[in-house]
Amino acid sequence: MTVKFDTNPTEVKRNQNIPDERGYYGGFGGAYIPEMLYPNVEELRNNYLQVIESADFRKEFELLLRDYVGRPTPLYYAGNLSETYGAKIYLKREDLCHTGAHKLNSVVGQALIARHLNKPRIIAETGAGQHGVASATVCALMKIPCTVFMGSKDIVRQQANVLRMKMLGAEVIAVESGSKTLKDATNEAIRHWINHPDDTYYLIGSTIGPHPYPDLVARLQSVISEEIQSQLMKQEGKDYPDYVLACAGGGSNAAGAFFHFIGNGKTRLIGTEAAGEGVDSGLTAATIYSGTPGIIHGCKTLLMQTSDGQVMEAHSVSAGLDYPGIGPMHAHLHTTGLAQYLPVTDTEALDAAQMLSREEGIIPALETAHAVAALSKLQFKPDDVVVICLSGRGDKDLQTYQQYFQEI
Amino acid sequence: MNALQNLFHNKKQNQLSLFFTAGYPTIDSTAGIIEACQKAGIDFLEVGMPYSDPLADGPVIQQSSTRAIVNGMTIELLFNQLEALKGKTTIPLLLMGYLNPVIQFGAERFMEKASATGASGLILPDLPIHEYREEYQTLFEKYNLSPVFLITPHTSDERIKLIDELSNAFIYVVSSAATTGKKQDFGQAQLVYFQRLKSMNLKNPLIGGFGIHNRQTLQQAWQNLNGAICGSAFLKKLAATPDAEKAVEELKKDLGLKMD
Numbered sequence: 001m002t003v004k005f006d007t008n009p010t011e012v013k014r015n016q017n018i019p020d021e022r023g024y025y026g027g028f029g030g031a032y033i034p035e036m037l038y039p040n041v042e043e044l045r046n047n048y049l050q051v052i053e054s055a056d057f058r059k060e061f062e063l064l065l066r067d068y069v070g071r072p073t074p075l076y077y078a079g080n081l082s083e084t085y086g087a088k089i090y091l092k093r094e095d096l097c098h099t100g101a102h103k104l105n106s107v108v109g110q111a112l113i114a115r116h117l118n119k120p121r122i123i124a125e126t127g128a129g130q131h132g133v134a135s136a137t138v139c140a141l142m143k144i145p146c147t148v149f150m151g152s153k154d155i156v157r158q159q160a161n162v163l164r165m166k167m168l169g170a171e172v173i174a175v176e177s178g179s180k181t182l183k184d185a186t187n188e189a190i191r192h193w194i195n196h197p198d199d200t201y202y203l204i205g206s207t208i209g210p211h212p213y214p215d216l217v218a219r220l221q222s223v224i225s226e227e228i229q230s231q232l233m234k235q236e237g238k239d240y241p242d243y244v245l246a247c248a249g250g251g252s253n254a255a256g257a258f259f260h261f262i263g264n265g266k267t268r269l270i271g272t273e274a275a276g277e278g279v280d281s282g283l284t285a286a287t288i289y290s291g292t293p294g295i296i297h298g299c300k301t302l303l304m305q306t307s308d309g310q311v312m313e314a315h316s317v318s319a320g321l322d323y324p325g326i327g328p329m330h331a332h333l334h335t336t337g338l339a340q341y342l343p344v345t346d347t348e349a350l351d352a353a354q355m356l357s358r359e360e361g362i363i364p365a366l367e368t369a370h371a372v373a374a375l376s377k378l379q380f381k382p383d384d385v386v387v388i389c390l391s392g393r394g395d396k397d398l399q400t401y402q403q404y405f406q407e408i
Numbered sequence: 409m410n411a412l413q414n415l416f417h418n419k420k421q422n423q424l425s426l427f428f429t430a431g432y433p434t435i436d437s438t439a440g441i442i443e444a445c446q447k448a449g450i451d452f453l454e455v456g457m458p459y460s461d462p463l464a465d466g467p468v469i470q471q472s473s474t475r476a477i478v479n480g481m482t483i484e485l486l487f488n489q490l491e492a493l494k495g496k497t498t499i500p501l502l503l504m505g506y507l508n509p510v511i512q513f514g515a516e517r518f519m520e521k522a523s524a525t526g527a528s529g530l531i532l533p534d535l536p537i538h539e540y541r542e543e544y545q546t547l548f549e550k551y552n553l554s555p556v557f558l559i560t561p562h563t564s565d566e567r568i569k570l571i572d573e574l575s576n577a578f579i580y581v582v583s584s585a586a587t588t589g590k591k592q593d594f595g596q597a598q599l600v601y602f603q604r605l606k607s608m609n610l611k612n613p614l615i616g617g618f619g620i621h622n623r624q625t626l627q628q629a630w631q632n633l634n635g636a637i638c639g640s641a642f643l644k645k646l647a648a649t650p651d652a653e654k655a656v657e658e659l660k661k662d663l664g665l666k667m668d
Binding site (some may be wrong): 022030031032033034035036037038039177178183184187190191194195196197198294295296297298305307308309310311 | 459460461463464465466467470474477482483484506507508509510511512513533534535536538539557558559560562563564567582585586587590
């Protein structure tokens with residue numbers, strides 16, 4: 001049985017997409033870091049806005065986004081989906097970015113910042129491998145040595161991306177501690193940064209971590225909603241959609257797809273979380289649904305934790321959403337009702353991936369399939385303009401798809 | 409004055425402190441370790457509260473934390489263990505851990521319990537200084553707990569002065585840019601750093617940690633600072649022998665404090 005969720009119209013609220021000076025979105029965010037990280041994080045905090053707003057940066061960033069990443073990505077009117085679901089459904093084709101996902105937007109920007117800060121090495125964490133591949137790609141382009149931390153469990157389920165990173169010249173370090181997934185890959189990357197503070201830039205892949213990372217990544221990804229505005233203006237004669245649907249693990253593609261629409265009073269922002277085998281199954285990554293306020297990886301947000309404050313292991317068929325926390329911006333948007341977050345199970349996501357492949361000839365990433373799955377949980381009016389952030393392509397997940405569809 | 413402040417009032421030099429993870433190697437190890445350390449003449453102790461994601465720690469403390477959590481260690485249980493030990497030992501105790509478990513326990517409830525069970529201070533490395541000043545300082549004062557802050561070779565003079573101002577027991581001097589448990593002897597960089605600290609004439613004693621594992625590192629910390637903290641090396645000894653007294657003696661041998 002399909003559960004239909006009611007969505008509330010959002011209220012008009014300004015400046016909810018950026019944190020205050022200390023990095024708080026309402027009660028979430030901040031920088032909870034040991035002293036060993038303080039100087040590096042402080043250096044970034046003192047410089048990031050000035051750098052990304054400078055004319056030199058904008059020029060170089062925009063050129064790379066256009067000619068290297070392949071932006072603007074199309075906003076594709078999905079006729080078959082529209083007919084099936086009774087609304088005007090558009091797909092924002094981030095899967096057509098070079099390397100196959102939205103991740104490159106932020107990586108290009110952060111690599112330019114690393115260069116500005118005179119950091120000759122880059123480290124990154126990765127879950128599904130998309131951020132690792134994006135980092136390895138831009139580092140190859142800019143001739144920056146790159147080390148990627150990846151959980152050993154993820155290395156097994158995302159082999160293709162491991163091979164890509166290696167071909168691009170990055171060093172991939174298998175993380176054996178804790179969950180052996182994204183959470184502990186992030187821990188190891190942070191530990192490495194503590195041990196190499198002078199020459200290393202930590203290129204975080206999502207809107208997580210200590211301030212200013214969530215804000216930095218959201219601003220760099222906001223090119224997605226900026227393009228949606230102007231593309232919708234041309235295609236629909238209005239510069240906002242009625243709905244934006246995006247999956248959220250750490251939440252970077254959702255942050256980017258929501259950014260210019262947050263608090264506009266018109267657009268319903270729907271994030272989808274990986275519910276794994278079900279929100280109450282104990283095997284889930286639905287942080288908003290089952291999490292409580294606490295601290296993870298240097299920021300205050302919602303996370304899945306025990307009553308003693310130990311971080312729990314997440315579970316999702318999708319490596320990229322297998323994270324027990326969520327970006328502080330999303331915790332804030334949820335708490336204030338400015339966005340809503342729906343849990344989507346492994347099975348629902350897999351079925352949505354199959355559906356999109358057959359309906360539109362587009363094989364989405366497993367992460368992205370969680371956003372597509374929201375279509376059957378919402379009730380649209382025929383005139384509703386719905387944009388799904390198609391964050392990544394599914395080549396890396398073919399093995400998982402094959403296994404699943406053989407089983408049923 | 410709490411027990412820790414009292415210790416620093418009476419002993420200015422050559423302090424030796426040990427760190428261990430509560431609930432490691434077994435859930436009931438805490439009392440035995442504290443008693444063994446007191447008997448061996450260790451000056452004060454840091455009782456580590458295990459956390460699932462210890463960002464600043466190397467493999468030894470990580471593994472001890474994971475094991476302690478699997479063993480069933482919780483903050484509540486730790487307070488019960490300390491409560492049972494009250495009056496039996498006099499060695500000053502600090503609790504050290506990450507902020508999230510403290511917040512989940514309830515910050516004020518935590519401090520009240522910590523103080524009531526005999527702790528003199530807290531080390532919460534991921535508690536931001538501004539948040540300490542705005543939300544925690546009055547609680548520390550109310551429960552007579554000393555806040556201990558970390559500084560590293562990269563901490564600016566200005567920030568060190570601020571930390572000195574906020575401290576009332578000692579300043580934790582992280583020896584190098586590293587996670588805990590790096591086995592490296594101290595070189596020129598550490599000596600320059602220690603000299604810089606000395607020349608600042610800070611009001612609080614300076615206790616060095618991260619990398620104290622042998623005679624050389626202990627002596628250099630003692631010669632340049634007011635004392636030293638040894639953690640990972642102690643945990644390794646505890647892993648190797650179930651007898652806490654023996655573990656402390658073995659460690660003292662490694663640190664050059666005891667002949668074979």
